[in-house]
Amino acid sequence: DAGVTQSPTHLIKTRGQHVTLRCSPISGHKSVSWYQQVLGQGPQFIFQYYEKEERGRGNFPDRFSARQFPNYSSELNVNALLLGDSALYLCASSPGTSGVNEQFFGPGTRLTVL
């Protein structure tokens, strides 16, 4: 079975630009979560979507938005990029039953903002 896939693998943008990151969950998983991981730190929770509804949001500005599609894939959008948005963006999927259980992570998208 295919794991979680993310695209693109790497991305270079300049300040002020907009970026869209994409994620396809494991087949049958209805929950997708997004995390930001800055070098040398643990992941920081951004969003979780379940059945196309936002279930939770972390402490990130409104420049960050996401959505989930009927096939459970998801997009993370970041507007007005800042240098500090440079990070590894991770997508994780899970079956989506109650609680936060084992998360299956994709390889991530490495975003560099110049």
Add this chain to the structure above:
Amino acid sequence: SQQGEEDPQALSIQEGENATMNCSYKTSINNLQWYRQNSGRGLVHLILIRSNEREKHSGRLRVTLDTSKKSSSLLITASRAADTASYFCATDGNSNYQLIWGAGTKLIIKP
């Protein structure tokens, strides 16, 4: 904000030795999870321990949880070069949707 803090920040041991990493957290939890991250395989789930459990084993891994001290430990026995990675603990912080992570322990296994 980070919920967990791993200790030590870095650990270097000889192959075959045991490695112990500790994690402390701040709020009540439903479960605590350990993950491994390396450049080759990304972030991988290792083990989940629920708040009503005290110890759990999986292969060469042993995890303990002390909810009264808000702490957990991960023991890797008979370490191998392939265990070289960063290890993170993550808790649900009594939430239904998010994991809160520590900064990780960087483990290096010397041949």
